[in-house]
Amino acid sequence: MIESSEWQGKTGDSWAQEWRRTDRSFGQLTEELLARTRGFSFSRVLDVGCGAGELSLAIARGRHDATVTGIDISPRLIEVAKERGSRLPNAIFKLADASKWHCDPATAPDFIVSRHGVMFFDDPVAAFGHLSSQSAKGAGMLFSCFRELQQNPVFTEILRLLPELPENGDPHAPGPFAFADIVRVEQLLLDGGWEQFTAAPFDFPMIVGSGEDAIEDTVSYFSRIGPAARIAAELDLDARERFFDRVRTLAERHMHGNIVAFPAATWIVTARKA
Numbered sequence: 001m002i003e004s005s006e007w008q009g010k011t012g013d014s015w016a017q018e019w020r021r022t023d024r025s026f027g028q029l030t031e032e033l034l035a036r037t038r039g040f041s042f043s044r045v046l047d048v049g050c051g052a053g054e055l056s057l058a059i060a061r062g063r064h065d066a067t068v069t070g071i072d073i074s075p076r077l078i079e080v081a082k083e084r085g086s087r088l089p090n091a092i093f094k095l096a097d098a099s100k101w102h103c104d105p106a107t108a109p110d111f112i113v114s115r116h117g118v119m120f121f122d123d124p125v126a127a128f129g130h131l132s133s134q135s136a137k138g139a140g141m142l143f144s145c146f147r148e149l150q151q152n153p154v155f156t157e158i159l160r161l162l163p164e165l166p167e168n169g170d171p172h173a174p175g176p177f178a179f180a181d182i183v184r185v186e187q188l189l190l191d192g193g194w195e196q197f198t199a200a201p202f203d204f205p206m207i208v209g210s211g212e213d214a215i216e217d218t219v220s221y222f223s224r225i226g227p228a229a230r231i232a233a234e235l236d237l238d239a240r241e242r243f244f245d246r247v248r249t250l251a252e253r254h255m256h257g258n259i260v261a262f263p264a265a266t267w268i269v270t271a272r273k274a
Helices: 004-008 010-017 019-025 027-037 054-062 075-084 124-134 153-159 182-191 214-224 229-233 237-253
Strands: 044-048 067-072 091-095 111-115 140-146 194-210 259-273
Touching: 010 019, 010 075, 019 027, 019 194, 019 214, 027 054, 027 111, 027 140, 027 194, 027 259, 044 054, 054 067, 054 075, 054 091, 054 111, 067 075, 075 091, 124 182, 153 237, 153 259, 182 194, 182 259, 194 214, 214 229, 214 237, 214 259, 229 237
Parallel strands: 044 067, 044 111, 067 091, 111 140
Antiparallel strands: 140 259, 194 259
16 A cells, blocks of 8 residues: 555655656656547546646647646655646646545536556545536546556566565555456446446566666666565665576566567546546
8 A cells, every 4th residue: 555645755756766767667658648549539638647747748748739737646756747847838736635625616627547556546536526516518538547566567577576475455445556457447337426337458668777887787777666665765775686696587588679678558548537
């Protein structure tokens, strides 16, 4: 489980410092989401859990007639997003919790989008209900979320390298895999005031290392980002170095040219305000 306070603190700070790597790792997913936005008509976009702003900025660059507002609970991520979007007048970034965010009815979003930003709600039904109340009539929604842990080697293969596997928690607790059960996700949206639900699987290579020394880039990535980073940081020096050696061996098996990539499995979900 990832607490909101972690995104407001260390986790958010790490992702802000490593935004180039996180954008790289989700690159093909971002392109797929961007392509799917073309199936919606909109003029006011809300990007939930916008992070460092990659998807917000991509939409704003391609749709100069649309206003894109990105919100996130991490102060550092919002700072980075503002810096990156400083030359795009139609991209706005605000520090806000999507489950409590309010807007003027005249500027209510007619399209809500999120790249892996909606799985962290403490109360998903209430959050989706609130987003419905703040959105325009007939607003569309598009978001991505991870499928089951076992379908995502980028998590499972790294976690197996740790001296001890982390304990299994509540599968529905806020976190990367909270929305893996797509039947549950459909019900959450229905209960939150959304309809016309669709979900499609989308697989993509998550790039975790590249460049002249992609192996060491991979080690650096997993030491800062992902499920093993916090656990590895708490290991003693010798145990941590043994873990990193195992990561190097694993990275070699996932080398493709000058990049290291792991399969990632997601859902891409769409819905309409009821």
